[in-house]
Amino acid sequence: VALIGPQASRNAIPVAQVAENARIPMISPWSTNPDTTAGRQYVFRVAFIDPFQGQVMARFSFEEVDATKAAVLYDVASSYNKGIAEIYKQVFEAAGGEVVAFESYTTGETDFTKQLAKIKNSGAQVLFLPNYENEVPLQAEQARQIGLDIPLIGSDSWGTIAPEDRTQLEGAYFSTHYATDIADEPARTFIENYTTKYGHTPDDVAALTYDAFGLLFEAIQSQGLAEPEAIRTGLAGIESFLGVTGSMKYSGSGDPIKSAVVLRVVDGKFVFYKLATP
Structure with missing residues (x-):
């Protein structure tokens, strides 16, 4: 009824065309190239765009x-x-x-x-x-x-x-897309559970994928149906979603309106430096 992925733009762009033709909602967690969603009604992303x-x-x-x-x-x-x-x-x-x-x-x-x-x-x-x-x-x-x-x-x-x-x-x-050292409560809970399960801190791909499933569940819940058309309508209508990678909303396209963060490499770790808003 829906597709999560692909991640990289080089894969997401061709798969997006297949999903659009089949009228199957697709949510790419990590793809940032505009061509993934451009002109498409059934394709969404969690990441900001290039x-x-x-x-x-x-x-x-x-x-x-x-x-x-x-x-x-x-x-x-x-x-x-x-x-x-x-x-x-x-x-x-x-x-x-x-x-x-x-x-x-x-x-x-x-x-x-x-x-x-x-x-x-x-x-x-x-x-x-x-x-x-x-x-x-x-x-x-x-x-x-x-x-x-x-x-x-x-x-x-x-x-x-x-x-x-x-x-x-x-x-x-x-x-x-997010910084583990300035995480809010939802993100901290995700980071703790992920680290306990897999033994290491989740990277941005893991966080974005978690949010992709969260958006899918939100769309299904809002429509009361786990069917492609209902899911597409639900995704397009999300006005506010608080995920582990921050707050986001959709307004007329499959691209979310959300902030980015700038990280710095310090002693081999990724450390928060600055927030960048749209």
């Missing part, structure tokens, strides 16, 4: 890091990475900054030294890496190896980077 977090981190680079020259390294073959990179560039330049290096690679590459050398020679004061958890630690390590010692900025995909892979990210900032 244009929002791209704007947040571009402004953060300009206003908080005080950078006037930025560089970006991104996977051109991934809709997630490419989309955020382009928005970041647009907003950073609109704020008065200059993107002096806009370097790309293709999924599966592991040697980024050529692109990083160009970034080093560009005079960039900050490096934006809107890439996945299996890529960012290696990119950061190679950057430091060639002497590129500028602040690193990231996106919500960083939230699943394992503690043992965060050494080269010390002091870096990234946008994400």
